[in-house]
Amino acid sequence: MTGGALRAHVVAPRKGGFRLDAEVSAAPGEIVGVMGPSGAGKSTLLAVIAGLLRPESGTVQLDGVDLQRRRVPASRRGIVLLGQEPHLFPHMTARQNVGFGLRARGVEREQAARSADEWLWNVGLDGFGDHAPRELSGGQQQRVALARALATEPRLLLLDEPLTALDAETAGDIRALLHHQLVSTRTTALVVTHDTVDAVALAQRLVVIEAGAVTQQGPVREVLAAPATRFVAVAAGVNRVQGTARAGAWHSGGEPAVVLTARAHTKVADGAALAALVRPGSVVLERPADLSWTGALRLARVEEVTPNTWLARIVRLEQTPAGVRVHTAEPRFAVDLPVDRVAELQLTPGDPVRLSVKPSDVRLLPV
Template identity: 70%
Template structure:
């Protein structure tokens, strides 16, 4: 079973936080919801699940209103399953009994429910472990049981609230693959809250970005990550995003001395208008300038002619990455990825001046105007 979702969720919390989101999902569609901590992602899912009452708006599942300002259908009658970081398995039940709980609650005979539970445990790679209780299973195995239990209940809508966050990378990858196959096989409509762009790419066809209680960008996952409209999306997509000004088809920004960036294709933005530059951290070259003090390097840079795609920057901080070291610089704020050996040779420290360069072919210039949000139509 799958359901269409059409929701306008308005919730104002006692701490003053306000959520105002319009969201739709077609039957069988998987929509990812990304945003920084405190953006309202979990509140959104809680409202759709029926755990939080909305102050204004409307939530409809398959065209049936389940929430308005005056109407509130209980969670058990919405046909919605919410799966979060904690599997929340019944500790006194075996894995088989946990999965069979939904079908039995719906009136399926005990023997048939247990047979169905065994089939679901096979689907999630736990064949032969149905007799074990949650305490006898690993965290990843418990999450598999939780997924099987969720799908065995034949929900019209599955809400996933960062279910992979507490798992190690290898286990998370296995569960992600499992989610992809099982949600597709069941043709289940799902909303997936995540902070990881990998989840969005692997699971969803559409991405909605939520910041400070409002949608800042939405569209096909590929389109959103390819043209991030906010700094949060740029970080999630693994690119630098800096807003400057268009002039003669180039990007200009930063403090004195001015930074000029040219791309392979000139920007189609009128001079003086806002222009965004997108650059991958690994595409930027980094060298030490002749002067090792910021004051000395800045004095030399101001005396030199501005060179497109090469500029002086100051190191703000360094952080470890799986592939090496990420150097964060200021004026403008840009991150540069370096191999560990290269970073060690340069012996960088916060406050150090560095010379950055990038090829025009690695620079993308896009208009800085707000993205157009196209709301998909749901048939029926």
């Protein structure tokens, strides 16, 4: 099967005091990732496209047919929405759950059962057809839900963070299964996720929605390589700080002044907005001569500004799988350190620290 072509422009009110006004498209068989902070409007976008929520205005076109204008109900759109919970029918077996959509379309019982068993085999649950949902693990239930979604050959599959409720190992297995099934069936899909791994592993293109508007979109690799907002930078695992250009360098404009230079020359007019990208693991953190913020700041004010070296203040410490991430302010930077290094320096929130980075580890991008 091959999915449909989607073009949607959704305008809908949101509880957060803003309106969702976003456009999204997908070519037949294309998998598009949708990322954004909580409350940005991602789930609202999917609900409108699925026909579960009436928008304020806009269009939802599938293969050129405006489903919104024609008021096509959700049950007749050929669109399936799969969320965090599998929502299996508890009184049905796995086979009956998978075959439910086929039966609703008029497929004979025996044919629906054969198709359901084939799909259960496709998702790695061969022999589980007679099991009730309560007899299955969370990951197995999500596999059944995926099989049920794909069995009806949807023109568009909407996935709303389907891996969030799963443990890391199970999520990895389902992610690999999802990618294989979506590609092999050429299903058009929108995948809403908070996980960058999902976007990289599943999607060909990425759309970022913040505060109800699309702030960046393009091929996944290009978006993550050149994040246009702080949210995308965090998702990509890099620091993104905005300043102004002066003599080809990045200037913070704050006090004490911070100047960042990069090995690659950036042609930007003086005074233009400029973003600096630095990976947290590339930043070197040391203690200043004076361990009090007031004393360290006083010394910084009389010292000559040294490019790529600056005084900062610790805001918080955050544990990571590889150690500790130290968050600093003035400007906002994250620094990754081993646990023993944090213990050695006796770092606590409020402490002053001196940060430095090599020009080769700095990328400057025009805003």
